[in-house]
Amino acid sequence: MSQSGKLYLIPTVLSADALFSLPPYITDTVRQLRIFFVENERTARRFLKALDRSIDIDSLQLLLMNEHHPPDTARAKKLLQEGHSIGVISEAGCPAVADPGNLVVQAAHQVQATVVPLVGPNSMLLALMASGMNGQNFQFVGYLPVKPLDRAKAIKDLESTSAKKQQTQLFIEAPYRNNQLLKDILQNTSDRTLLCVAADLTAPTEYIRTQTIAQWKKDTSDFHKRPAIFLLYAGQ
Secondary structure, X not given: OOOOOEEEEEOEOOXXXXXXXXXXXXXXXXXOOOEEEXXXXXXXXXXXXXXXXXXXHHHOEEXXXXXXXXXXXXXXXXHHHOOOOEEEEOOOEOOOOOOOHHHHXXXXXXXXXXXXXXXXXXXXXXXXXXXXXXXXXXXXXXXXXXXXXXXXXXXXXXXXXXXXXXXXXXXXXXXXXXXXXXXXXXXXXXXXOEEEEEXXXXXXXXXXXXXXXXXXXXXXXXXXXXXXXXXXXXXX
């Protein structure tokens, strides 16, 4: 029986200006792979070409994995069992964190293939590091509900949990809804609670600010269509 292939989790940049943030060994790894599961084919092609212009993109197999096109895990298992190594590339940051790449990772474990996570930028950890909030006890909850009443309840619950557990709460929103989310946070939390907004991480326009809700109510910052992480802390 041939040795199983390996599954490499390949981080991508958070902004087009941040290739410097990737260790050189990521490029070395990518050069050896011919099969990739990708969240967005066009973005993945652009990223691979930016890593090394000599890569023959058309010779690669780019298999989709996103909310509209779940990854073909049966195919992933078969390829790994046949000895083919596979790369996983998400839209931005680290694969399998808040994206469908975790299903490919599950498939690799099911056939006892080696999974290799590679070092690279992660927006949640960068935001947590820069927030000044509790980095020893935190929770990432992904997207909050869209319906106003459900969202208001979720925000209040997160604030309550943060106060009770001294726990930093991290969450995200589709960039075009950021300003509405900020408005909802300001309407449903105590003036003393801390909020950090970390937008455009690693880009020239990077913005990171932590202040109380009372201070945010006087702030005129615009986060429309800017990738952002929101962090809430009511444990002080």
